[in-house]
Amino acid sequence: MLWLDKFRKQIIFKIVTAVVLIIILIPFFSIIDLILKEGITYNEILNIRRIRLLTKSAALSLSVVLVSLFISFNALIYITKKLRKYSFFIISAVFTLFIISPYIHALSWIRVFGIGGFGFFKTLAVLSTYYSTINILILSAGFHNIDMSYIDSARIYKRDGSVVYHIIFKMLKPYWISSSALIFILVMSDFSIPSLFQLKTYSLEIFTYYTSGTSFSEIIYISLPLILINLAALSILIKYSKKMEFKKRGMNLFSNYNLEYNTFNKVAVFISSLIIAAMFLVVFLNFLDSSNFKLLYETFNSNTEEMMYSLKAAFIPSVFSTMIVFLLEKHSNEKLTKIFIIIPILISGSLLGISLINFFSRFNIYKSLIGSGTLLYYANTFKALPFVYFVLKGTLETKDENLLKSGMIYERNWVRRLIKIEIPYYIFPIFAGFYVGFGYLTGEIASSILLIPPGEQLLSLKIYSYLHYGSSGKISALGVIIILFFSTITICLALIINRKRRYFR
Amino acid sequence: MKRIMIYIFVILLFLSACSGDISDEKENKELVVYTSVDQHIAEEILNDFENETGIKVLPVYDIEASKTTGLANRLISEKDNPQGDVFWSSEIIMTLKLREEGVFQPYVSEESANIPKSYKDKDGYWTGFGGRARVMIVNKNIFKDGQYPSSVYDLTNEKYKDYKKALAYPMFGTTLTHLFVMSQNWSIDEAVQYFVDAENNNTLIVDGNSVVRDLVASGEVDFGITDTDDAFAAVKDGKPVEVLYLDQDSIGTLVIPNTVGLINECTNTEEGKVFIDYILKKETEDKLIEMGFIDISLNNDETDLKFLECDFQEAYDNSEELLEEIQNALVR
Numbered sequence A: 001m002l003w004l005d006k007f008r009k010q011i012i013f014k015i016v017t018a019v020v021l022i023i024i025l026i027p028f029f030s031i032i033d034l035i036l037k038e039g040i041t042y043n044e045i046l047n048i049r050r051i052r053l054l055t056k057s058a059a060l061s062l063s064v065v066l067v068s069l070f071i072s073f074n075a076l077i078y079i080t081k082k083l084r085k086y087s088f089f090i091i092s093a094v095f096t097l098f099i100i101s102p103y104i105h106a107l108s109w110i111r112v113f114g115i116g117g118f119g120f121f122k123t124l125a126v127l128s129t130y131y132s133t134i135n136i137l138i139l140s141a142g143f144h145n146i147d148m149s150y151i152d153s154a155r156i157y158k159r160d161g162s163v164v165y166h167i168i169f170k171m172l173k174p175y176w177i178s179s180s181a182l183i184f185i186l187v188m189s190d191f192s193i194p195s196l197f198q199l200k201t202y203s204l205e206i207f208t209y210y211t212s213g214t215s216f217s218e219i220i221y222i223s224l225p226l227i228l229i230n231l232a233a234l235s236i237l238i239k240y241s242k243k244m245e246f247k248k249r250g251m252n253l254f255s256n257y258n259l260e261y262n263t264f265n266k267v268a269v270f271i272s273s274l275i276i277a278a279m280f281l282v283v284f285l286n287f288l289d290s291s292n293f294k295l296l297y298e299t300f301n302s303n304t305e306e307m308m309y310s311l312k313a314a315f316i317p318s319v320f321s322t323m324i325v326f327l328l329e330k331h332s333n334e335k336l337t338k339i340f341i342i343i344p345i346l347i348s349g350s351l352l353g354i355s356l357i358n359f360f361s362r363f364n365i366y367k368s369l370i371g372s373g374t375l376l377y378y379a380n381t382f383k384a385l386p387f388v389y390f391v392l393k394g395t396l397e398t399k400d401e402n403l404l405k406s407g408m409i410y411e412r413n414w415v416r417r418l419i420k421i422e423i424p425y426y427i428f429p430i431f432a433g434f435y436v437g438f439g440y441l442t443g444e445i446a447s448s449i450l451l452i453p454p455g456e457q458l459l460s461l462k463i464y465s466y467l468h469y470g471s472s473g474k475i476s477a478l479g480v481i482i483i484l485f486f487s488t489i490t491i492c493l494a495l496i497i498n499r500k501r502r503y504f505r
Numbered sequence B: 001m002k003r004i005m006i007y008i009f010v011i012l013l014f015l016s017a018c019s020g021d022i023s024d025e026k027e028n029k030e031l032v033v034y035t036s037v038d039q040h041i042a043e044e045i046l047n048d049f050e051n052e053t054g055i056k057v058l059p060v061y062d063i064e065a066s067k068t069t070g071l072a073n074r075l076i077s078e079k080d081n082p083q084g085d086v087f088w089s090s091e092i093i094m095t096l097k098l099r100e101e102g103v104f105q106p107y108v109s110e111e112s113a114n115i116p117k118s119y120k121d122k123d124g125y126w127t128g129f130g131g132r133a134r135v136m137i138v139n140k141n142i143f144k145d146g147q148y149p150s151s152v153y154d155l156t157n158e159k160y161k162d163y164k165k166a167l168a169y170p171m172f173g174t175t176l177t178h179l180f181v182m183s184q185n186w187s188i189d190e191a192v193q194y195f196v197d198a199e200n201n202n203t204l205i206v207d208g209n210s211v212v213r214d215l216v217a218s219g220e221v222d223f224g225i226t227d228t229d230d231a232f233a234a235v236k237d238g239k240p241v242e243v244l245y246l247d248q249d250s251i252g253t254l255v256i257p258n259t260v261g262l263i264n265e266c267t268n269t270e271e272g273k274v275f276i277d278y279i280l281k282k283e284t285e286d287k288l289i290e291m292g293f294i295d296i297s298l299n300n301d302e303t304d305l306k307f308l309e310c311d312f313q314e315a316y317d318n319s320e321e322l323l324e325e326i327q328n329a330l331v332r
Helices: A001-040 A048-082 A082-097 A104-113 A119-143 A150-155 A160-169 A173-189 A194-198 A200-213 A216-241 A263-290 A293-302 A304-331 A333-345 A348-360 A366-371 A375-395 A401-410 A413-427 A427-442 A459-469 A473-504 B002-019 B039-053 B069-077 B092-101 B175-184 B188-200 B209-218 B227-238 B269-280 B282-290 B312-317 B319-330
Strands: B030-035 B056-061 B086-089 B127-139 B166-167 B203-206 B222-225 B241-245 B255-263
Touching: A001 A194, A001 A216, A001 A304, A001 A333, A001 A348, A001 A375, A001 B069, A048 A119, A048 A173, A048 A216, A048 A263, A048 B209, A082 A119, A082 A263, A082 A427, A104 A119, A104 A194, A104 A263, A104 A473, A119 A173, A119 A194, A119 A263, A119 A427, A150 A160, A150 B241, A160 A173, A160 A194, A173 A200, A173 A216, A173 A375, A194 A200, A194 B227, A200 A216, A200 A366, A216 A333, A216 A348, A293 A304, A293 A473, A304 A333, A304 A375, A304 A401, A304 A427, A304 A459, A304 A473, A333 A375, A348 A366, A348 A375, A348 B069, A366 A375, A401 A413, A413 A427, A427 A473, A459 A473, A459 B039, B030 B039, B030 B069, B039 B269, B039 B282, B069 B092, B086 B092, B086 B269, B092 B175, B092 B255, B092 B312, B127 B175, B127 B209, B127 B227, B127 B282, B166 B175, B166 B188, B166 B209, B175 B188, B175 B209, B175 B222, B175 B255, B175 B312, B175 B319, B188 B203, B188 B319, B203 B209, B209 B222, B209 B227, B209 B241, B227 B241, B255 B269, B269 B282, B312 B319
Parallel strands: B030 B056, B030 B086, B166 B203, B166 B222
Antiparallel strands: B086 B255, B127 B222, B127 B241, B127 B255
């Protein structure tokens, strides 16, 4: 009854596709509705001052991209070459640093830098160190997927030192270009860190209009130049993310291969490792330094509900978005749906929250939707989709047809085949996709503030509201709890996946 | 079959984790309070209210960075299907905007009898209580002679040109309120020009009042204008700062009230009224003063503080042109 199985499968995927399209299109329709309701006053979008701001934002984003790439590439070489034994723990710690939001990093750095003066460089330092974590995660996958025969050939003609930058770096192009494009978009859209360091950027200008009560249609209108620049970066991201793989199939380049460094390599690796070490010290020790055990205990006790809700609000949407992307990418040929999946990256959290309220508040079921947190999960799923997609896309596009055919002999039912063969086979990219979505959502505040159910609270929102009081003991204690809580989850998940890998091989 | 049961069980478990308590049955009285008051302050007051009245409070908080805008936007979007019962704000401008949008219904609490007329809506859509004053925060290590600047005009005064000063952006929060009120006494052009002159006179225009406090407390800036709750937090932390009410020998200082309003067509109207009565009580104001969140009782005639004369509603009504001007002149 293979035809029946195929038919059922097709129906199910049509339904999944339709659901995904509805999920994605509702906010778009609602935004259009908002614009039509409010109307647009056609003021000038760009004047000299705004062009300057846009240029400054682009310069900041590019600088963050370059500095974080330099740090992560070189530090990763050191971690995998010299600290191989501890690399699991170091990478887990990097995961944790990624999962705690940029403004928590910024809080620590404020105590080192102060607030006033040199806003550009302070913002650059905080964002570069923070985004090095994403680069490390993506590049470390690249290190596992390099074809060693190319390196062998290259070593015949070139010295090892040149091989690192001229050959390996070029071979990692899809990874670093994708992560750089992603970082570029995130930095262009971020206003929280520039505002902490009093740096005027284009996104901060938009936020200023938002906080002064300007209509949404006008904010969207002002945002157009930013959206266009981000669209350009997005097209680069789409082009190169196709070529990324997260299979962890090959040998790790630097842990199993004895490449010699030249002086430039050594200096670069030393500086980068030092910066990463400084980030660990500043972020972890700063919080531990300013909070005592009693305060930690009290804060932990009074925040258990917030911790569980934060976990739930990030975990469930990450699972949903990973499932959606996996099923669509693996079994659907609807190109349009795949394009729609990545568009949410261009919509700000505030706009998403308002658009969902605008749409669903027309129905009586709204109270249940907001009260049960369904709208929060919805928004988070929506926001996580593009991040998960970028990670999963490349790996899943390189379909192993032989595996699927073998699977059909072993197991004809496609659901069981999915559970027994495909998911275990792709467990690393699935985990990577889930984790990037999860990491992003743990720090999300813009849509959460609008959609959180009455009576619930998230750790990210709580620490952000406490920022008002500077780096007090309470903020530090919350920071420590966030770090410990999410690092425990990270390590547990990583251990489970690592252990299961033996069986999946 | 066994496997199918396991799959169904896992799916049900997952779905149950996704859903919250969507039961409409109300065994206990409930109240949804939207508040932009700092969470650690609001939490304590709401807990006291729960203990005293037995009404369970489901709070929705805002974050400092969004300057009440997040909650205000949520309230406006939910206008046709309101989820909140009461809005308790730490300032007044967004409350006036919400009143204009038709978010509130009138309720005049008996507890508001002693509150001055300019601090409550004439039709009862909102009521002000417990105020925070605008103050000058000065780093004592810089002004060792004790001759501290204390006037709003000192930011534009040539005498202080060489001193580093700070002021929050007048695009949101209490500084926006300050700008609105200033424009009542001056022309719009003069009010806008004040901020431009201040910036040209070595004044850093920063992200919020807490940033002004932090900059002065750390010595990165010599003095600046902020609110009492921020300033007194620095004093409490033992920072070398002095706090002075603005213009006590001339026009007086602006006092910005907390505001509370009952949301139109809300589910728990009676509980909402009970809460408004509770929050307007003199005892609650005293507790907020004790906590350092406010420092002026509006329920009390006996005060030596000189208030800046103002009509908030009139200031708000004339604000559209002013906002446009200040956006053009000063937006970052």
